[in-house]
Amino acid sequence: MESLSKYRYSLVAGSFAAAGSFFGKLPSHLSAQKLLNTTQISGDISYLEITLLQLLPLVLMVTCNVCNLRFFLKALQMTEQTITCVVLTAASNYVLSFILGALVYQEPLTVLSGIGITLILAGLWFLCDGGESKKPDKIE
Template identity: 75%
Template sequence: MKSLVNYRYSLVAGACAAGGSFFGKLPSHLSAQKLLYFQDSAGGNFSDSSYLEFGLLRLLPLVLMVICNVCNLRCFLKALQMTEQTLTCVVLTAASNYVLSFLLGTLVYQEPLTALSGIGITLILAGLWFLCDAGAVDSRKKETEKAS
């Protein structure tokens, strides 16, 4: 777990990227759920409540998507500055994005959970474990070499 502290910005960047994807899909998901009724029954004009629904259910998720993507870029750049190997940073960011997007899609959007997707997530998590653990071993080797 100590090795994950070194890569916290990579993991946060992946979480922000997953959040951006989540909020990007949310308006179309809400439209498919028939939660939006924009037209007034009288003449097809927008009513005051329709503007509120449009703002909250269409524009707000898009604004949150942009905010998440900006935070993603900021954290990713910070992660690149903090890590010694850029490949580790890129892999951790992408893997955490995939895992969190999978979880959000399954839990919120009721996307199907198949055996193949379960195997894929397990392999991604195993790869993350080995990658982070190998980074901790490399840093311990460098510390012992400096001490001797």
């Protein structure tokens, strides 16, 4: 648990990166779902609906990306090795993007994507573990 708190900023940065990707795809997903017909703006679609369905996700995407960079820089300052921070941020971004894509956007779940996520999580486990193994007591 100590290693997880040590890398918390990397995981938060990856979460914000996944959220930024999620909000970036949201307007096109809503358009594909025919919730908003942007080609014909008629009297039944108000400007408030256009703002909420297109401008709000854009603002949330930019906000999440700014927070991603902020926490990534904090993570770089806290870790001893830069590669650990980069790998943890990218891996948490991939895993959360996979989960959000499957749950919200109904992206297909394949065996290959399941194997990939399992390997990423196994790599995260080994990376966060720190390789600290218990040393046997010295016998004098």
